[in-house]
Amino acid sequence: MMEEGILDEVVESEEVVSADADVQDSSVDEFAQIREHYESGVALTDDETDRIADVAVEYLRGILNLFGETHSSIDEYDGDEGELILDVSGGDLAVLIGRHGRTLEALQTVISTLVSSRLKFYYPIVVDIESYRSRAKNKIEQMAINAASRAKSHGSSVKLAPMNAYDRRLVHLALRDDPEVTTHSEGDDPDRYVVVTPVKL
Known part of the structure; x- marks a missing residue:
């Protein structure tokens, strides 16, 4: 199937770029100070977050190139929970979203793994394509609100x-x-789900 083929290519791309990351890991730990700040709870400076974003964009751009998307633009911005959001736009990107966003999930996993390996610590990164996640986020939030309303009105879990x-x-x-x-x-x-339960007042 097309989607499975795309997923395989994304996974293979992780192996290719990981080899490059291993070479860089053998050099000076260029992110040691940033890691120390982040893990100690110190707010990162704009320059430090920019350096993290540069690494993430570098890997994302490399994977996009593997798919022939050499002219796509990548917008960077901060999410509500402090995560770095990379939103790709331009070009024929539907194939990188996949059915129900599954290919996009695989792409994000690859990018998160590569960036964490390079930084030597986990920094939250969200990869979006043509604001797909943003649109889906609004739908999920509305679904959650509706479920809460049903739980409260029926007095039972949803x-x-x-x-x-x-x-x-x-x-x-x-x-x-x-x-x-x-x-x-x-x-x-993959069958894990959320249960919304009314509080007994």
């Missing part, structure tokens, strides 16, 4: 459809300030 970890987190965040419901996840991936 189980949402299985979601990936990123989407489940969006549900938890969307309802965390609602004192009338609680949320938790159940099941095992």
Whole structure:
């Protein structure tokens, strides 16, 4: 299938770029100070976050090139939870989103793995394409609000459809300030789902 072929290519691209990362890892640890600041809770400077963004964009650009997308633009901005968001636009990018965003999930996993390997610490990065995640985020947040309303009106828990970890987190965040419901996840991936439960007042 086309989507499976694309996923295979993304995984193979990780191996190619990882080899390059291994070579760079043998040199001076250029991100030691940034890692120390981040892990100690010190706010990173604009220059430090720019350096992290440069690494992420470098790897993302390399993978886009493998797909022949040499003229796509990559916008960088900060998310609501402090994550770095890279939004790709321009070109024929639908194939990199895939059915239900599965190829995009694989692409994000590759980028996160490569960047973490290079930095030697985990920094939250979200890869988006043509604002696909942004549109999906709005739908998921509305779904969460609707589920909370049903849970409160019926007085019973509401189980949402299985979601990936990123989407489940969006549900938890969307309802965390609602004192009338609680949320938790159940099941095992890829069938793990969120349960919205009304608080008994």
